[in-house]
Amino acid sequence: MxxxxxxxxxxxxxxxxxxxxxxxxxxxxxxxxxxxxSTGDAWFALSPGTLEQAERSGRTGLPLIWNSAILPLLSLxxxxxxxxxxxxxxxxxxxxxxxxxxxxx
Known part of the structure; x- marks a missing residue:
């Protein structure tokens, strides 16, 4: 399954x-x-609220992972x-x- x-x-x-x-x-x-x-632009076009919420929680919760892993993925x-x-x-x-x-x- x-x-x-x-x-x-x-x-x-x-x-x-x-x-x-x-x-x-x-x-x-x-x-x-x-x-x-870019992936970030596509995500923003589809659902800007969820992107802003993910960015906010990523920057406050785990800024090292957000800056080193998520931001490069969003720029692909x-x-x-x-x-x-x-x-x-x-x-x-x-x-x-x-x-x-x-x-x-």
């Missing part, structure tokens, strides 16, 4: 990453320059982060092949 959940969420994240890549590609063609939407292109996390979840949820030599009980 957990593997199915990992695969399901992974497929949706990879699909969302490709959608973000297409949006960035369209904007790049229109601007005649490379344009990437959105498509890259979505695809990488989706592929990791797909790898975690993959169905393992049974060996031809395994004896079934």
């Amino acid at each position: 957990i593997r199915f959940l990992f695969r399901f969420i992974g497929f949706w994240l990879v699909a969302g990453g490709f959608v973000a890549l297409i949006v960035d590609g369209t904007r790049s063609i229109a601007a005649s320059a490379l344009v990437f939407t 292109p959105a498509f890259l982060l979505l695809v990488v996390v989706g592929l990791i979840l797909l790898a975690l949820g993959r169905v393992r092949e049974r060996s031809r030599f395994e004896v079934s009980r």
